[in-house]
Amino acid sequence: MLKITIRRLLRFKKASLLNIAGLAIGIAASLIVFMIIRFETSFDTQQPNYKNIYRIVTPTDYSTGVQYNSGVSTGVPDAIKNEFPQMEKVATLQMIEGAQFSAEENAGKNAGENARKNAGDNAGRNVEDNAGKDAGENAIKNAGKNTSEKVFKEDHGTYFIEPSWFDLFHQKWLSGDPSQLAAPNTIVLDKTTAEKYFGTWKKAIGQIITLDNKYPLKVAGILDNAPANTDFPLRMVVSFETLRQHPDDYSYVKNDWGGMNGQHQVFVQLPENTDPATISNRLKTFSKEHYTNQLIKVRTLLLLPLSENHFDNRFSYIVPHVSSHTRLLTLTFIGVLILLMAIINFINLTTAQSAIRSKEIGIRKVLGSLRRQLITDLLFETAILVTVAILLAIGIAQLSLPVLRGFTPMPIAVFSIENIVFLFILLISVTLFAGIYPAFILSGYQPLKAFKPAGFSVRRGLVITQFAISQIMIIGTIVAMEQVHLLQSADLGFNKEAVYTVPGFGNYDLNGADALKTRLKQYAGFASITLANMPPTANSNWMDVFYFDQGATPSNYNIDIRCGDADYVRTFGLQLIAGRNYQDGKNIRELIINQTFAKQLGYKDPASAIGHTIKISNTGEWHQIVGVIKDFTNNSLREQVRPSVVMPWREACWLTCIKLTDFKMIDVLKDEWMKAFPGYVFNGSFLTQQMENYYQQEQQLSLLYRLFAGIAIFISCLGLYGMVSFMAVQKKKEIGIRKVLGASVMNILYLFWKEFLTLTGMAFLIAAPAGWWLMNNWLQNFTLRTEVGATVFLTAIAASVAIALLTVSHKAMTAALTNPVQSIQTE
Structure with missing residues (x-):
């Protein structure tokens, strides 16, 4: 049976190849979509108590709307442990952003020995045990000076973590255990990071890694590499006790109930059968008991299930790769439509063979074949074609996945049990859906009924469906591309072009930064230089309540805070619409605000806000408003502009921002920066590059639309080709008679064009709305x-018409140029 089926398929090579091509592309698209969805929905599901783990987050309900913070006040974790005994486990984590880590190749035990020699036995022991004493620290820093030092700026996967973290989140230990993180000045690395610093992970045990050129940390354990499907890819884990010993360098204020730190995270595990709603209600009461002043009215705590952690972009600060349910539903919808188009394409191409195969079917019936047997044989043919298409689809998917790595960090593994099961289900379902209608048509006693208007209307409907889907894809592609272009070219209220930023480090030397700025001013290639905490638009924000005009009551909403010296306005091209810029100076207490803040304060005329005073939270000093600037985009163009201040808070400024007139000056900047901060990594980038990442999801969606629109158009072309082939067979005699009666080639082409342009127009009536x-x-x-x-x-519609005409014209031209005598005789 297999040989006979293959022989039949080879008889109709062209149709078989077109069927296989359409199905292969459709199945490959569906497979890729399935892999992406399966990967995105699997994040952290490998944790044993996945369904009972929650992150505590902080929504704050201001009069301007709810603002969401992924972190909590630092006083929350201990209070939770004391007041919620029903929470089985509580773990705290704080991100370390942009930290520098360095290690000597011959550090470790030799460093400890050198420490004892240089600082005395007691100091040396303290280095090995606590790595905290000054003499020991200096000894470790000086140990192995002649060896090769490896220095890296680590932006991802670095955290301060309590040992209890591993009670909630399980990760295999290659060496050591969670108790190693109970002591200060200890660090745990994952296998890959250990190999990066020390060659092999086994050599890393007991070695010394220095944090920000200041704090020596002993490598106390090694973790196996985290899987790709986790939102907590632990690469470098520093003990939380280290943070408690050095709070000022890493924005940590112990037992604080006023400030908010998005990096400070708390996770809890609830017992089985505990109602999260009950705990959430208790958290509301808990918030009122602990938050002070006006915060009681607006700030609360909320349980966010771990199952939603990967999908809730309101609290995405800690999550390196955020997805969304809408995004996955869109992908699913597109995948189903593409597969549906491939099935429709198969049906059209197969039924177009009705007339050609009618003699074969008739002979088999005369020889005694039952219709049931014919249907079985035809479905088997379909199964063979689908099987070949699946094998080809696997290759297409394998080749396509590297291109899609920018869309998802999904590992490239087409061959997995889940994927094989999915492909088997596709084999059965596609065979039935694609094969059953053609099988019934071809196995009928009168195959030529397929040419009657009723049969033709089914195929017309299928082609209309195909073209409607492809037109929806084209519309989506155009809109997504226009939206991305709009976001990238929009007026942000400041100038982002040619601005180069260089971040500092944990214990940033402010005097060194001032000296660097003074030296850079001597170069004509640097138009303006400012020391700041962040650019006007940033994907992280410092927000706080404020006091107004010497009042004792804090505001009931947060404001965004940007800090910089007096050159901040000039460097970023902020536009003053009232008043003046603030001045530099230790004893000067001035700031400027944006238009939105002035309106929020009740001043329609921005100039009316000048002269009033602002104090940030209850620990700041009073600053006078001396100017109002045009609104600038604080975070993302997905959000409304928030009330903002720009002020000279020197201690917060760790970012050097330079407006360039000559891009060649970056090398000069790097040399000067390295002179100012020897031993630290220069890690600069253009602001435009950073801001492109803010709209990564939109760019990815635009890429997907273009990709799938291309696939939809290709499959539509195959479907049209099948339809015009069917039409050429159906109208063979008519075309011959028309030519005998004097019809030109253009008249014959118009006959085809009219039919398919009508179908294209009908499809557009569906696709447009x-x-x-x-x-x-x-x-x-x-x-x-x-x-x-x-x-x-x-x-x-223009693209659809052009595609339809190009696809139809080839086959129509062949039919138009056929000798009319042959057409009439054949009929």
Whole structure:
């Protein structure tokens, strides 16, 4: 049976190849979508108590709207442990952003021995045990000076963590155990990081890694590499006790109930069968008991299930890769549509063979074949084609996945049990859905009924469906590309071009930074230089309540805080609309505010806000408002502009920002920076590069739309080719008669064009409202959004018409040039 089936398929090579190509591309797209969805929904599900683990987050309900913070006040963890005995486990984590780590190749035991020689036995023992005494620290820093030092700026996977973290989140230990993190000045590395610093992970045990050129940490354990599907890829884990010993360098204020630190995270595990709603209600009461002053009215705590941690972008600060349920539903929808198009394409191409195969079917019936047997044989043919298509789809998916790594950090592993099961399900379902209708048509006693209007209307409907789907994809692609372009070219209220930023480090030398700025001013290639805490637009924000005009009552909403010296306004091109810029100086207490803040204070005329005073939280000093600037985008164009201040808070400024007039000056900047901060890594980047990352999801969606629109168009072309092939067979005699009666080639082409342009127009009537509704809903996520206007639809229909004409014309031209005598005789 297999040989006979293969022989039949080889008889119709062209149709078989087209069927296989369409199905292979459709199945490959579906497989990729399935892999992405399976990966994104698997984050941290490997944890034993996954369903009972929650992150505590902080929504604050201000009059301007709810603001969400992924962290908690530092007083929360201990209070939770004391007042919620029903919480089985509580763990605290704080991110370490942009820290520098360095290690000597011959550090470790030799360093400890040198420490004892240089600082005395007691100091040496303290270095090995506590790594905390000054003499020991200096000894360790000086140990192995002649050896090769490895220095890295670590931006991801570095945390201060309590030992209790590993009670909630299990990760294999290659050496050591969680108790190693109970002591200060200890660090645990994952296998890959240990190999990066020390060659092999076994050599790393007992070695010394220095944090920010200041704090020596003993490597006390090695973790196995975290899986790709975790939001907590622990690479370098420093004991939380180290943070408690050096709080000022890492924004840690113990038992604070006023400030908020998005890096400071708390996770809890609830017992089985505990109602999270009950705990959430208790947390509301808990918040009122602990938060002070106005914060009682607006700030609360909320349980966020670990199952939602990967999908909730309101609290995404700690999560390196955030997805969304909407995104996955969109992917699922696209995957199903692409597969549906491939199935429709198969049906059209197969039924187009009805007339050619009618004699074969008739002979088999005369020889005694039952219709049931014919249907079985035809379904078996379909199964063979689908099997070949699946094998080809696996190769296509394997080749395509590296291109999609920018969309998801999914590991490239097409061959897995889950994928094989998925492909087997596709084999069965596609065989049935794609094969059952053609099998019934071809096995009928009168196959030529397929040419009657009723049969033709089914195929017309299928082609309309295909083209409607491809037009929706085209509309989505155009809108997504326009939106990304709008976001990247929008007026942000400041100048981001040619601004180069260089971050500092944990114990940033402010005097050294001032000296660096003075030296850089001597170069003509640097138009302006400012020392700041962050650029005007940043993906992290410092927000706090404030006091107004010497009042004792804090505000009931947060303001964004940007800090910088007096050159901040000039460097970023902020536009003053009232008053003046603030001045530099230790005893000068001035600041400027944005338009939104002035309006929030009740001043329609921005100039009316000048002269009033502001104090940030209850620990700051009073600053006079001396100017008002035009609104600038604080965070993302998905959000409304927030009330903001820009002020000269010197201690917070760890970022050097330079406006360049000559890009070649970056080398000069690097040399000067290395002279100012020897031993530290220079890690600069352009602000434009940083801001492109803010809209990574939109860029990825635009990429996906382009990719899947291309696939949809290709499959539509195959479907059209099948349809025009069917039409050429159906109208063979008609075309011959028309030519005998004097019809030109153009008349024959018009006969085909008219049919398919009508189908394209009917498809557009479906696609236009559907595409408008889908893309308008997506655009609601942005405060600044493009319009889904007439240009979008005109472009979509023009592209569809062009594709239809190009696809139809080839086959139509062949039919038009056929000798009419042969056409009439054949019929």
